[in-house]
Amino acid sequence: MGVVIRTAGEGDRERVVRLLDEAFQDDPVSSWVFPDAEYRRLTHHRLMAVFTDAVLADGRIDLTEDGAACALWLPVPADEQAPEESTEEPAEDIPVLVREAVDPDNERVELIARLTEGIHPSGRAHEYLWMIGVAPGRQGEGLGTALMAAVLDRCDSEGTPAYLEASSARGRVLYERLGFEFTGQALHLPDGPLMWPMWREPRGEIID
Template sequence: MGVAIRTAGPDDRELVVGLLDEAFQSDPVSSWVFPGAEYRRTTHHRLMAAFTDVVPADGRIDVTEDGSACALWLSVPAEDEHGGELAGGQVGDGFARMREAVDPGNERVELIGRLTAGIHPSGRAHEYLWMVGVAPDRQGEGLGTALVASALDRCDRDGLPAYLEASSARGRLLYERLGFAFTGTALHLPDGPVMWPMWREPESYRPL
């Protein structure tokens, strides 16, 4: 049986924020940005809310019909360079403003944005898979894969590549099965985990 997927609307904001907050509590990158379980439990949701609020202007949020999983996508135009239009224009002082709004004393909130923007590919329009969140008690059921695969079908129809940064080795393997390939240069967060930039050409453009 297929997974029913719809586009999130304004009334889904709290659902999406809650899903992302729960899903990423143990994520290596979230754990680096917000070190310490209690600190992360009380603060991490603010960053997830900021991400959720930014996406609708430049992308879309897909959710499963039962509200158990969501995926945040940004549409990046061809003229974009190094993330200049990503996250609603969160570049330069924009990253500092996000830090001020989310957790002013935590420089990593700003740094993660600057570092990922710095490795973001430029030159070609593409879809950017920013985050995929699945409720902890539903993980392992293929819901995240279904969400991503549905969006990749749209990419194939529109002839658009897709891009993401895998935040774990397990995630990297999953995305490879969906047609993504490691770009060759990993992002090593200072005293933290590794992120793997990955690119996927649309099906019709892949070499034989």
């Protein structure tokens, strides 16, 4: 039987937050943001809640029907040239807002947001896989691959690239199997692990 996937809604918020919290408790990047294991168990879910709310508002969360895995996608538009002088109010500082919402005394919450923002490719519109989480007891069943397949198929048919940051060497290998390629410059978190920015060109004929 195939994996049944649906689009998550507001009613799935708590399920998605809980799933991401469990899936990323021992992730190298989450462990760097919250080094103390006990504190991470108490606080990590707040960061997952911020991510979930952001994608529910501006992107799409794909969820397996049994709630064992989810993928958070954001469509990123092509950059537009801004005028040299603008009368618009400056945009809100998102990393600061995230830190205030999650853990105000933890500089790493803000830093990880700034660092990933800094390596994010610009120019072309693309689909951004923000996170993909699989329940610890269900990993290795192909749920993550199934979640990504439909989106990547659509990217191929529409000629749209995709982008993600792998937070582990194992994840990097899995994404390479799906056509993602390392961009060539890893992000080394201060006193912490590496992250691998990865880009995927659409497969098939691309119309200029």
